[in-house]
Amino acid sequence: MNDIRIPLTDKSIVQLATPKEGWYLARDTELKGFFVVVGKRKRTFTVQGDLRQGGRRASSIRVSIGDTRELTTRAARAIAKEYLAQISRGQRPKTAKQDGEAGLGQVGNEVNTEVAAVTLRHAWQRYLEAHLVRKGRSEKTISGYRDHVERIFAEWLDTSLGGLAEDPARVAEKHDEITKDNGPYIANGCMRTLRAIYNHARKTNRSLPRDNPADAVDWNEEKRRDTGMGISDLTEWFRELAVLENPIRREFHLLTLLCGSRTTALQQVKPSHIDFHSRTLHIEKPKGGRKRAFDIPLSREMILCLIRAIRVGRQMYPLQSQKWVFPGDSESGHLAETKEDRDTLSKWGNDLRQTFRTIATAAGVSEFDAKLLMNHSIPGVNAGYVTRHKLLEDHLRSQQQAISTAVFSALGKFLTEDAALRGWLGHGASRRATSELGVEPGAQGEEQDKMRRAA
Incomplete structure (x- = not known):
């Protein structure tokens, strides 16, 4: 032809x-x-x-x-x-074997490069498209991988994977260098990224050495960051939260504590994800992508938190609040940055996830139920026989309520004595939240009725 x-x-x-x-x-x-x-x-x-x-x-x-x-x-x-x-x-x-050496040998006027000549740049591009994007990994996950490859490993982008595999000492030295310049956790994370990309590339490049170049690394010791709060710590944290200037951020941090979910998932919560009739919050894109989507059972305190967020969002961001429960000035239209100055709010983000798990234990919630509430993987073959949505109807909701009750019980008399707390969460604040929603009659009026009944 x-x-x-x-x-x-x-x-x-x-x-x-x-x-x-x-x-x-x-x-x-x-x-x-x-x-x-x-x-x-x-x-x-x-x-x-x-x-x-x-x-x-x-x-x-x-x-x-x-x-x-x-x-x-x-x-x-x-x-x-x-x-x-x-x-x-x-x-x-260059081929993998000739990386850093002279050019390829010729056969006539043509040169054939072995598949093993794939560079880190090439392997990263395929890993990004075929593994991360195709499997629906979150933008935060992808940006983390991209930072490792395109910033930390920038000088290696045009280096062949075969060349790295043949020189493991070079990889070990790089790990030591990153540890010194960026810290032990980032150094380990970068090497895990390199290991994953190499393993993925080898699936279609069998001429690559079997030994992964990251195997040469002496991994830094990693300790779980123990930054969660106990019940005795909650009163002071609530005082800090009550005087936070932005009320939308205030409700966001409170909901993070009450449900133990990841901040990236809560940032993208929409009004349509809330079912006040069944008292659930749908998490559409958790860690692991859409296939891991799940429903969070809502306690009374969580429902009131969401109602307050919706009310304040409509006042502060009339346009963005039509789409997002936690609207903001970002390009996406929702709250994008959830970090706070530690002098203003001592605990946020993953600190609150750890706190949720700690309070769950104190409230008598089993480890199995806590994992289900946080959408963690359940080990063991028997986990596959658990029908989560059946537990959701009564059992998990009661466990969720037990955790929320334990959280708010810690406030005790301070809920009435502290002016900021009283104005935010005290007696009558819930009624004000539902009565000031400002929704129009008709279908939205029905929505308001559901909110009030749920609260």
Whole structure:
């Protein structure tokens, strides 16, 4: 068959005709020198360019990028651009074994690069698209990986994974360097990222060494950050929270404590996620993606917290509050940054998740129920037989209420003696919250009735 020229996409490549004999080229109309070699059994992303020396054409270099079944067109095109850039500078793209050495040996006027020549940049691009994005990982998770690769490992982006595997001492030294410059936790996290990307790359690059380069690392000791509060610590924390300037942030931190959920999940809560009739809050995108979505049973205190957040949100952000329970000035329209000055609020974020778990134990809630409430994985084969939504109807809600009751019981007399606490959570504050929602008659009026009945 004759060579053709088409816009190369995943779809157009699948639709290419298979030759009865030999092979042909499907050249990309977007990027010159980028094409697919279409054979009877295999289709291979390839790039070709002229290597010049002294301003003259020395040879034509053709480099195999990878099988179309193992790489997306987008990732292959990114690799092709890098190879073409190297060729334009008079450099030959390197194999894993030749990383840091002289150029490739030639066969005639062509050079074939082994799949093992994949660089960290190439492997990261495929891991990002095929593993993180495709599996619905959160933006926070993806940004963490991206920071490790594109900032911490910036100088290694064009280094082959094979080269790193053959020089484990280099990886161990990098871990020591990151530990010194960025701290032990970030150093370990970066190496876990490198290990995951290498393992993923090796699935389609069997010529990579079996030994993962991250195995050479002497891991830093990591201790669980014990920053949770006990019941005796809650009174002072509530006093700090009561005088927090932004009432939306105040309710956000309180809800974090009462449900023990991750802040990134609560930031994206919408009014439509709240079911006041069944008294549940749907968490659409928790850690692990949509497939791990779950419902949180709501205690009375949690319902009042959400009602106050909705009321204040409508007053402060009329437009954004139509979509988000915790609206803000961010580009997304919801609360984006949840950190506070420790001098203003001593505990927030993961501190409150630890506190929830601590208070749950003090309230007599079993470890199994606490894990279900926090959407943690349950170990053991028997966990697969637990029907969570059946427990949700009565049992888990009663456990949730027990935790909330324990939290607010810690306030005791201070709920009436402290002016800020009394104005926020005291007697009559709940009625004011529901009566000042300001919803219109009709369907929204029904919503208001549900809120009041739930409260």
